[in-house]
Amino acid sequence: MTATQWQPSELQRTRDAYRRSRARRSWLIALLSSAVFVGALVLSVGTSPGWPRVRESFFDLSLGWQDLPGLLRALWINVQIMLITEVFVLVFAAIIAVVRTLQGPVFFPLRFVAAAYVDIFRGLPLLLVLYLVGLGLPALRLHGAPDSPFVLGVIALTLTYTAYVAEVFRAGIESVHPSQRAAARSLGLTHGQTMRHVVFPQAVRRVLPPLLNDFVSLQKDTSLVSVLGIIDIVLTAENYQSQDFKFVHYVMAGLIFVVMTVPLTRLTDWVARRQGWQGSGGGVV
Amino acid sequence: MSVPQTLAAPLLSVRGLRKSFGKSVVLTDLDLDVPEHTCTVLIGASGSGKSTLLRCLNLLEVVDDGVVELDGQDIADPRVDANAIRSKVGIVFQAFNLFPHLSVLDNVMLAPRRVHRVRRQQAESDAVAMLERVGLSDKARARPDELSGGQQQRVAIARALVNRPRLMLFDEVTSALDPELVGEVLTLIRELKSDGMTMVVATHEMGFAREVADQVCFLDGGRVLEQGPPAQIFGAPQEPRTRQFLARIVAAGRL
Numbered sequence: 001m002t003a004t005q006w007q008p009s010e011l012q013r014t015r016d017a018y019r020r021s022r023a024r025r026s027w028l029i030a031l032l033s034s035a036v037f038v039g040a041l042v043l044s045v046g047t048s049p050g051w052p053r054v055r056e057s058f059f060d061l062s063l064g065w066q067d068l069p070g071l072l073r074a075l076w077i078n079v080q081i082m083l084i085t086e087v088f089v090l091v092f093a094a095i096i097a098v099v100r101t102l103q104g105p106v107f108f109p110l111r112f113v114a115a116a117y118v119d120i121f122r123g124l125p126l127l128l129v130l131y132l133v134g135l136g137l138p139a140l141r142l143h144g145a146p147d148s149p150f151v152l153g154v155i156a157l158t159l160t161y162t163a164y165v166a167e168v169f170r171a172g173i174e175s176v177h178p179s180q181r182a183a184a185r186s187l188g189l190t191h192g193q194t195m196r197h198v199v200f201p202q203a204v205r206r207v208l209p210p211l212l213n214d215f216v217s218l219q220k221d222t223s224l225v226s227v228l229g230i231i232d233i234v235l236t237a238e239n240y241q242s243q244d245f246k247f248v249h250y251v252m253a254g255l256i257f258v259v260m261t262v263p264l265t266r267l268t269d270w271v272a273r274r275q276g277w278q279g280s281g282g283g284v285v
Numbered sequence: 286m287s288v289p290q291t292l293a294a295p296l297l298s299v300r301g302l303r304k305s306f307g308k309s310v311v312l313t314d315l316d317l318d319v320p321e322h323t324c325t326v327l328i329g330a331s332g333s334g335k336s337t338l339l340r341c342l343n344l345l346e347v348v349d350d351g352v353v354e355l356d357g358q359d360i361a362d363p364r365v366d367a368n369a370i371r372s373k374v375g376i377v378f379q380a381f382n383l384f385p386h387l388s389v390l391d392n393v394m395l396a397p398r399r400v401h402r403v404r405r406q407q408a409e410s411d412a413v414a415m416l417e418r419v420g421l422s423d424k425a426r427a428r429p430d431e432l433s434g435g436q437q438q439r440v441a442i443a444r445a446l447v448n449r450p451r452l453m454l455f456d457e458v459t460s461a462l463d464p465e466l467v468g469e470v471l472t473l474i475r476e477l478k479s480d481g482m483t484m485v486v487a488t489h490e491m492g493f494a495r496e497v498a499d500q501v502c503f504l505d506g507g508r509v510l511e512q513g514p515p516a517q518i519f520g521a522p523q524e525p526r527t528r529q530f531l532a533r534i535v536a537a538g539r540l
Contacts, residue, residue, distance in 0.1 A: 006303070006313070008349070008350050009350050009351070012350040015362060022363070
């Protein structure tokens, strides 16, 4: 009842007015400084001698616009590679992260293999792995070995990204307080059940932002499979470029990648907020 | 605690304080005076607004309305430098809130070094002296999680005291402690009181409240429903709500 009746006092109204005026002032300053900044940028870039050539080669958007259908068609292959790789990476990375936290001497070989795998594939350049797997493996002519560049590309990306993501998961698992484990074990849950139902769910929530980081990175790195001869969006742009030697085709492909990653970022932010993971970001101080 | 203190200008004076979170109004039209060198104890049921009041006094919450005067300055005003005010008011939390990645000594030295710009040598000797005062100089190099709850809380008190605050706020500082550890913390607060520190203490320890308080305030429905010297509040409470609350405390065996 007080909530509806309450009116701010005279003093509080002057405080609120002060806060509003400060907020207005901040807005104004932001607006002004942005205008000055953009103005200076346009002026200095626009008047520089090389600008007309840059614009013609990089920003002839009427030309770039015509690429759009072709590029988007080629993008489908990147999206396929990305989605399939992501599923494999999540599964394998989770397994390796859990293996690395196993205790007891019996598991030493498993722990050792998992650690060695992570150390090696985190250190190898992705391009090298793509060459080794994508070109080296078919050259062996092993019976039953895959020879489709698509499959080989997915394997190479999975090998590299699993190593990264396993470390992200492991950091998450280790950040869960030991008291959580103690509570779960005290209820009679096994080590495995504790992992599955108590530790891992909390770990995943904490590492969602870095996990997303790795997936955005993966999204971009799908373009590297073009070295195996897969006609993806980058190779398509390269074909266009070789016809008129203008770089706007690459700019368009780049824009498509950026546009693709932004919604993903916003989505995780939204998920995090909805679950109330305020962390130290919440509150007035 | 006798006569003249009520005549002295209060160090802290709260008038018409209001604080709500969304639709729930936690404090409304709350008045409180805390004279210098006295101890005010806040009692009341869980959710009666004790913690919120303390957080408002340390500017950890933005108040909806009302005046909070510290040393004659309205600190609820958005124009004041909140960090400067906070460094004059110490608060100790129920859950200690020590920084787990710092040693005990570094916990105590952090604010002197970074806020008050005390030189390392000076800050360290101040911190060691303060730890000695709370009886923990041998734990200076330990990490907070190596200490018992009572020791951690004493470190938290040292961390607040080392900044020489004008006013100390204690937010149910013994509620998370084992009964045998409560004593060491309360003893420390008693000593502070006899040193003349101005304090506002929210607590469920009624025996302690009775002993250490100059005035007791019973919070109910977001305001100070009844206040007075402990003998009056505990001996002859006027308000039915106060009597009810104290009866429940007695029934729970805590008075």
